[in-house]
Amino acid sequence: MILNYKEKEKRERITMGSLTKMKGTRTKRASPPLVKEEEATYEVGNITDILSRGVKESVFPRHLELVPQLNELYELELAYYESKILTDEGIIRNGAYFARVGDTLTRHFLMCSGEPVRLPQHSSSRLRSFFHTNQFKTGYATHGLFPYRGKFHPQMIKGLINVMGLKPGDKVLDPMMGSGTVLIEAKLMGIKSVGVDASPFCRFMTQVKLDALTVPLIPVREALKNCRSVYDYFVKIAGQPNRGSKKRFEKESGDLFARDSADEYVARSASKKGFPWGSEIPEVYNFLLLAYLDAAGYSERSDRKSPYDQFHAILERYVFVAEKIQTVLVGAESELAESKALEGDARRLPIENSSIDGIIFSPPYSFAIDYLENDSFHLSFLGTDIEKLREEMIGLRGRTLRQKFDLYETDMEKVLSECARVLRPGRICAIVVGTNNNQLSKILGVPPGEVKGIDELFVQLGKPHGLHLIRKLSRQITGMANTMRTEFIVMLQRR
Numbered sequence: 001m002i003l004n005y006k007e008k009e010k011r012e013r014i015t016m017g018s019l020t021k022m023k024g025t026r027t028k029r030a031s032p033p034l035v036k037e038e039e040a041t042y043e044v045g046n047i048t049d050i051l052s053r054g055v056k057e058s059v060f061p062r063h064l065e066l067v068p069q070l071n072e073l074y075e076l077e078l079a080y081y082e083s084k085i086l087t088d089e090g091i092i093r094n095g096a097y098f099a100r101v102g103d104t105l106t107r108h109f110l111m112c113s114g115e116p117v118r119l120p121q122h123s124s125s126r127l128r129s130f131f132h133t134n135q136f137k138t139g140y141a142t143h144g145l146f147p148y149r150g151k152f153h154p155q156m157i158k159g160l161i162n163v164m165g166l167k168p169g170d171k172v173l174d175p176m177m178g179s180g181t182v183l184i185e186a187k188l189m190g191i192k193s194v195g196v197d198a199s200p201f202c203r204f205m206t207q208v209k210l211d212a213l214t215v216p217l218i219p220v221r222e223a224l225k226n227c228r229s230v231y232d233y234f235v236k237i238a239g240q241p242n243r244g245s246k247k248r249f250e251k252e253s254g255d256l257f258a259r260d261s262a263d264e265y266v267a268r269s270a271s272k273k274g275f276p277w278g279s280e281i282p283e284v285y286n287f288l289l290l291a292y293l294d295a296a297g298y299s300e301r302s303d304r305k306s307p308y309d310q311f312h313a314i315l316e317r318y319v320f321v322a323e324k325i326q327t328v329l330v331g332a333e334s335e336l337a338e339s340k341a342l343e344g345d346a347r348r349l350p351i352e353n354s355s356i357d358g359i360i361f362s363p364p365y366s367f368a369i370d371y372l373e374n375d376s377f378h379l380s381f382l383g384t385d386i387e388k389l390r391e392e393m394i395g396l397r398g399r400t401l402r403q404k405f406d407l408y409e410t411d412m413e414k415v416l417s418e419c420a421r422v423l424r425p426g427r428i429c430a431i432v433v434g435t436n437n438n439q440l441s442k443i444l445g446v447p448p449g450e451v452k453g454i455d456e457l458f459v460q461l462g463k464p465h466g467l468h469l470i471r472k473l474s475r476q477i478t479g480m481a482n483t484m485r486t487e488f489i490v491m492l493q494r495r
């Protein structure tokens, strides 16, 4: 009888009951008991000693206090490595998982304390509770400025940067930077960074988030006070956002974006169109523009509020974010490292051989997120030829799922070979990647138990290029169970 793999799997499933009955299986009952049952179960006498110390006290020195809300095993592991790799001063300056070293509060704790973000009045209690529960993981610094899908947990990136042995003065690369999480964390930690993304919108968004760490506050506050005129200005040159529809702006696109030089663009646009607030400062202009695009995107997805009210609420939040992080950074501005956000292709990195001290990236989740579809609004607004860009986007090339997977594999091998080329020997390339073996099993026609996850694919693709696995951590993904269940941090070392 030929069984399909699902039936076969069901038949082969071993139950706890059957395990004790299986011949030759080593279970408690397989060998004769050496001690009485109750003695075998407990190490008598040690209970009080054992319970008097928690796991945290056993693992970390007493003077290190972990941040609140540390509740996952991978976080504990990263915290453990941080405690082994960083000095006390290093933990205070750059640690991701500690609130206090002795009597001194860490910078991470200070950055994340206080009201997490200013959410608009109408925000759901679910959203509010999300920001409170994730206060030390995400939403701090300028990470919350634009809700980019598939974004890293910033705290995890900070932890990884430490665990990979990167120090102030070193240089880290994210070849698929998305919204620039790695660059922002590195800048705050005094580590130089370079990021690349095929999407011009990602480059723009990343640049604004980096600049927001130091954007002059007086003109952005002034713009908030004059919110209506700022909004009218953008509407006049770009058209009114469409409410609750996936339709694009009706006006001609491409008028707002500064592809090569923000300065040049702002000078041109401001003098022509008479934009008043902070128009001579490119960082201010781009900050307001990102808020406008953010608001327009929201209006397109939901018509609960008028586009103007959306813009007002978002700009208020942006100003709050910039004020909050700049308050923490007072006196430390000179410690911020240089960062470069580039538009480009990760398969052909514009970077010299062996010039990078560490790489962190998260590849597109191949079949889960169509970034171009997601960002189509902003991209067409910025004058991008979306269909041309689609040809460059890894994970989107190909018609059938099978073709997409094959092209994904070919493309990712090129990315890994580029990573190996630019990374210094002995250094680490960390890939954060989710996998869904059920989905892969259907695409590849392989039983779920035999599927090689995307994490394993990366280990295999890295080897011929001298990238070898030294550690793999995993974390569970909540809220995306139907597409992605587990995310892995795959650390490959360049030999």
Ligand SMILES: C[S@@+](CC[C@H](N)C(=O)[O-])C[C@H]1O[C@@H](n2cnc3c(N)ncnc32)[C@H](O)[C@@H]1O
Pocket: 148, 149, 150, 151, 152, 175, 176, 177, 178, 179, 180, 181, 182, 196, 197, 198, 199, 202, 344, 345, 346, 347, 361, 362, 363, 364, 365, 371, 392, 393, 394, 395
């Ligand atoms: C999972 S996202 C990265 C998110 C990022 N880690 C963050 O924190 O925002 C993957 C990114 O890969 C980019 N990408 C796709 N194909 C690319 C290519 N050929 N070269 C560079 N970037 C590419 C996408 O535009 C997307 O932003």
